[in-house]
Amino acid sequence: xxxxxxxxxxxxxxxxxxxxxxxxxxxxxxxxxxxxxxxxxxxxxxxxxxxxxxxxxxxxxxxxxxxxxxxxxxxxxxxxxxxxxxxxxxxxxxxxxxxxxxxxxxxxxxxxxxxxxxxxxxxxxxxxxxxxxxxxxxxxxxxxxxxxxxxxxxxxxxxxxxxxxxxxxxxxxxxxxxxxxxxxxxxxxxxxxxxxxxxxxxxxxxxxxxxxxxxxxxxxxxxxxxxxxxxxxxxxxxxxxxxxxxxxxxxxxxxxxxxxxxxxxxxxxxxxxxxxxxxxxxxxxxxxxxxxxxxxxxxxxxxxxxxxxxxxxx
Numbered sequence: 001x002x003x004x005x006x007x008x009x010x011x012x013x014x015x016x017x018x019x020x021x022x023x024x025x026x027x028x029x030x031x032x033x034x035x036x037x038x039x040x041x042x043x044x045x046x047x048x049x050x051x052x053x054x055x056x057x058x059x060x061x062x063x064x065x066x067x068x069x070x071x072x073x074x075x076x077x078x079x080x081x082x083x084x085x086x087x088x089x090x091x092x093x094x095x096x097x098x099x100x101x102x103x104x105x106x107x108x109x110x111x112x113x114x115x116x117x118x119x120x121x122x123x124x125x126x127x128x129x130x131x132x133x134x135x136x137x138x139x140x141x142x143x144x145x146x147x148x149x150x151x152x153x154x155x156x157x158x159x160x161x162x163x164x165x166x167x168x169x170x171x172x173x174x175x176x177x178x179x180x181x182x183x184x185x186x187x188x189x190x191x192x193x194x195x196x197x198x199x200x201x202x203x204x205x206x207x208x209x210x211x212x213x214x215x216x217x218x219x220x221x222x223x224x225x226x227x228x229x230x231x232x233x234x235x236x237x238x239x240x241x242x243x244x245x246x247x248x249x250x251x252x253x254x255x256x257x258x259x260x261x262x263x264x265x266x267x268x269x270x271x272x273x274x275x276x277x278x279x280x281x282x283x284x285x286x287x288x289x290x291x292x293x294x295x296x297x298x299x300x301x302x303x304x305x306x307x308x309x310x311x312x313x314x
Contacts, residue, residue, distance in 0.1 A: 033156040035134040036117040037124050042132050044158050046112035050131070052100050053116040053138040054078070055146055058295020059153040061086040062166045069094040069108045078288055082297045106130045114153065118230065138294060140228055142211035146294050170296045177303040178216055181310035188313065190218035191247035191276075193237065194287045195260045200237050200252075202245075207233045208294045209302070216306050221247035243270040250276035251309065253287030283309050 030041040050069035051057050057079065060067055066087040072078050073096045076089075092108060095101035097119055105113065110131040118139040120127065127133040134156055136149040147167065154163025192209045193202040203209050205220035206228055214220060222245065225232045237245075254260055265271035276282050285305055289298055 030132075031156075031158070033134055033152075035152070035156075036137060037121060037135045040128070040132045040134050042134065042156050043111050046110075046132075046157060048108065048110045048112070049157075050094060050105050050108060050110040050113045052094070052114065052120055053097055054080075054292050055138040055141075055149070055294040056114045056116075056136075056153065057083050057087065058293070058297050059150040059163075060157075062150065062170075062296055063154065063157065063159050063162050065157070065159075067091055068110060069105060071095060071097040071100045073097060078292065080289060080293050080298055080301075082301060083295075086297075102126065102130070112156075140230055140233055141294070142206055142208055143215060143299065144211065146208060146299075147296070150296060167296070170300065173300055174215075174303055177300070177307055180307050182217055184310035184313045188218055188248055189221045190249040190251065191221035191245065192251045192253065192290065194234075194253040194291050195262055196255065197259050197261060200242065200261055201234050202237045202242075203291070204233050204235065209290055212299060212302060213306070216303070216310075218249070221245055221249075239265055239268060239270050243274055246275050248275045248279070249281045249283075249309075249313075250274065251283045251285055251290075253290045254284050255287045281313070 030043050032039050033042045049060065049065065049067045051060065051067045052071040057067065057070060061083040064086050069092045070079060072093045074093060076093065092104065094104045094108070097116070100120075102123070105127070113127050113131050113133040115124065115127055115133055115135045116138045117135050118137065120135065124133060124135060134153075136152065137145060138149065141149065151160075151163055151167065154160050190213050191202060192213060193200050195201075202222060204222050205211065205214060205224050210220060210222075222235075252260075252262065262271070271277055285302075290302055290305075
């Protein structure tokens with residue numbers, strides 16, 4: 001897991017920002033919003049929202065709300081096209097999700113910050129000095145957790161009915177995609193992992209993608225564990241361990257066209273004897289979409305990938 005974050009800015013440098021926020025807070029009504037780290041007074045209709053995790057972009061995009069700041073890992077192309085279609089491109093990068101730039105966040109004069117419990121608990125109080133801050137679990141949540149968080153964000157933004165309507169449509173679209181693949185996936189075990197030149201990280205059945213695959217009828221290749229810790233959800237795995245797991249379907253998330261470890265494994269008999277490899281059931285997908293973009297709009301895109309994969313299993 002990423003090390004705890006340390007506060008990175010001296011907020012005495014921003015008296016004008018805090019004065020403006022205080023005046024705005026006095027003029028606007030607020031509601032109490034309960035979240036992972038407490039209760040926060042949130043303006044009835046926040047308009048300048050900063051999001052520090054990708055799944056929170058998805059929740060805003062579902063409501064056609066554009067944030068003013070996004071922790072995009074300093075890579076704007078990690079913001080998925082399906083989000084950009086709804087939020088546009090007129091937003092400011094606030095740095096990485098792991099260590100967002102607090103000075104930039106303050107300069108945007110937000111009236112709400114949405115942060116992740118695992119990544120940002122250590123700077124929660126500091127973020128709260130900039131703007132009302134609500135904290136949810138994105139990094140270690142599964143698909144159902146993501147839906148619940150999106151629902152809470154809708155309530156926090158005063159858009160509960162709009163979020164309910166979107167989630168109803170989302171559920172119907174996902175059910176339709178599941179119906180397309182139900183006959184192909186029953187009884188098959190599947191494993192997703194992210195691979196690059198440095199290693200392979202398998203996502204457990206309790207992870208976002210693991211739970212999504214299960215909802216499509218795939219059996220888990222990895223055993224269930226009792227822990228929901230980051231290290232249990234995303235496990236670095238050797239070729240020997242993968243061979244022992246022997247998944248019948250293997251989906252590998254890759255980023256770009258760079259070299260990945262499986263290319264080095266191609267000549268190894270352990271790799272060639274894995275059931276998925278031997279039977280031609282090895283598939284490559286976007287790691288940005290499948291691993292980082294834990295949302296509803298992106299779940300529909302992942303589901304479309306699953307449908308296409310399942311079609312080859314007939």
